Amino acid sequence: MRKLLGRLCLFLLPVALYLALFVAFEPYNYFGLRAGATDSNQPIYRVRSYLQQPENVIFLGDSRMAHLNMELAGEILGTPCSNLAFGGASEQEMIDLFWFATEENPNLERVYLEVSFYTMNRYYDKDRAGNIRTVAENPLAYMLNLSYNLEMLANLKNTLTGTAPVAGDTETATYTPADYQDENGNPLPYRRQLIDYAATIYGVVTNGADMPADPAEAVAYMTDPANIELRQWEVNTEQLERLKEVAAWCKENGVELVFVAPPVDESITACVLEPLGIGEEFAAVLDELRATGTPVLDYELGGGHGLREDQFFDGFHIDTVYGLPQYTATLLADANAALGGNG
């Protein structure tokens, strides 16, 4: 029997060595053995961090909330915060992570929960929170996941070659007059990058759009009211009901909740929200949420964020250097005011 067990150990040795290599070079500091993660914006890192140290103030949303600087938020609020937002999150995933947070932290005090026309689209129904949670709670699920193994190998390669990993969370730029002109020097209604991004979002909320390559023509196409028939956007009523459940739970359990519709650049309003009639319908969603008695900070339709066009990196995302600190302060101050100054 001993000989057999010895042979079995020898047989499994390469697997054990590989897993040890994984632990040494895994990208998200899952086991807490290294300092920092390669990319701390990833949901696995954020959920894992929350499991290890759940803070009483949390942020939930997609990339627009994920990029908020938590150190700055902690300074402003005077208490550390956890950011469970991640790029591409759907409303369902945000709500799933809300319930996860309530299970892990009975002392939850405040929640900033994103509600956006983009995430409240019935056709945007990603559902990965269960898997993310399983991976975060189960080391084997993490170690035997293909994506993380590939990232580990990339991390290993970078370490061996001395290459620094590409920073993923800095979106900043400055612009020249050429960015506001087409190829022939004619002025564009919006910065070129904003038009491109609006076209991308337009493509997501429509079906069968035939977007011209020329930016001016693209704006004309997007603002053509005839194209409303291409719209593939409907209110996700299921998630709307779940948001109301969240509001009711928070009220019952003394947790401060703020719904946040993040700012968008005017190009998104003019090229997507208004021509496709989404703005009107989404406004009704926000009204329903207000009716629960929960404050709604509507920067998406209502503006009031005070950001200039050049403080947007693209139509959705605020410049992390020139705009995000200002927005973070605005958001937290407005939330405090909406909650009656309890901050």
Add this chain to the structure above:
Amino acid sequence: MSFNTLPYLVFLPLAALAWLAAPRPARIWVLLAANGVFYAFGGTPGLAVFLVLAALLAWAGGLGIRRGRHPRAWLAGTLLACVALLCFFKYNRFFPALADGLAALGMPVSAGGWLLMPLGISYYTFTAVSYLVDVYRRKIPAEGNFLYLLAFTSLFATVTAGPICRAGDILPQLHAPARFEEGRVVNGLQVMLVGYFKKIAVADMLFKFVDTVYGNLPAYSGLTLTLAALGYGVYLYADFSGYSDIARGSALILGLRLPENFRVPYCAAGLGEFWDRWHISLSGWLKDYIYIPLGGSRKGAVRRVLNVLAVFIVSGLWHGVGLSFLFWGLLHGAGRVFEMLTGLGRRRTAGPVRWLHTALTFVYVNVCWVFFRCENLADALYVLTAQFAGGDVIAQCRTAVAAGFDATPLLMLGYGAFCVLAVALLTAWDAWRVRGLAGGGAEVAFARLGTARRWVLYYLFLAFIFAAFLMQNGYLVGSASFAYGGF
């Protein structure tokens, strides 16, 4: 619980230790408990009542045949009951009123609306039938202890998808003392290793492409369909023979020798030889309990042809409900009849003639698999005819792989390369085994290698299994179920 899950890898050593360590009077209870745990986690545990019922029928029938005054009546009655049990669950979709009534009483239903088939019913009813007939023919004594017959019928290593074992082979082993033998355990682990390689690294990987194409046939044409059809043949072989290897290996660890179920079937020259090598336990069962009782080859040429066709019709219907399964059976039957009438099946060939014969058999069998896989005859005919139409095979394969294996282009290329290498390794392994067919299974092939080569092969199989498991996110997603577990 399925063989290809991590809980099984915990369950098996615990079950083996308990079985080997238990005092002799308690051993059968230990095995029954292990079988019960396995079955409970394998499907709908409440349906185990039908497994117990089949075992009870077999046990009572065996005793009645041996000790009763009317052995034929006992045989006929219990056989009818076992076959009726199987037919009811297999074909209840044709009796919706009855099925609806039972569903209203709480019987679980499938997604299609008919009653769920109990796990392994196709296998344990055939096992019960073979026991009853063997007792009647006085090949074996009737088992007096119901617990042993139940343990044999419900054996966790075979209940899901066979092999369909003979009571005369297994019951004596259950009664014999159990001893730990390191060599036998090593053999069991070797056979299981090959089984897991076939299932995880070959079958599950090919499944991602093959199932995507078959799931949306109109989107594909030309060489893509050829690749999918051939891929299905390899997938089915790797999946089922992998299962059989894991079953045999598991049983070996417990000290039980199960029959081999596959003997490199794609090396067969002729359909007769193919069925001597593919799902051997079923072929043997059909020969002993259908073909020979019908008269076999002893009642003239016409009757022989009819008997052969009857066997393949039963085989088709056993595999599934639907015209495509029946047609598949008839195709094999017709091919076998052709061989008999032309004498092809009798002639032993060698060299290039044998290679040609083997290649033709391989092509014919894979054409038949198209009918086996497709949901209806129209789809099967589409696959066979549209292969000769044009189509951008690279674009189509990329689409199919992307649908089944959602990844970057580089990873998809890696997927393709991995499949090619895994199939190449399987082919090389089978080619090596062909050289020692008379000796038995994978453990014999390993024994013929030196220590260093054996360990290289261990690590090679392990590397493929581990890489495939990672590529499929096997831990999170779970491994695909075994194809033959659905029959």
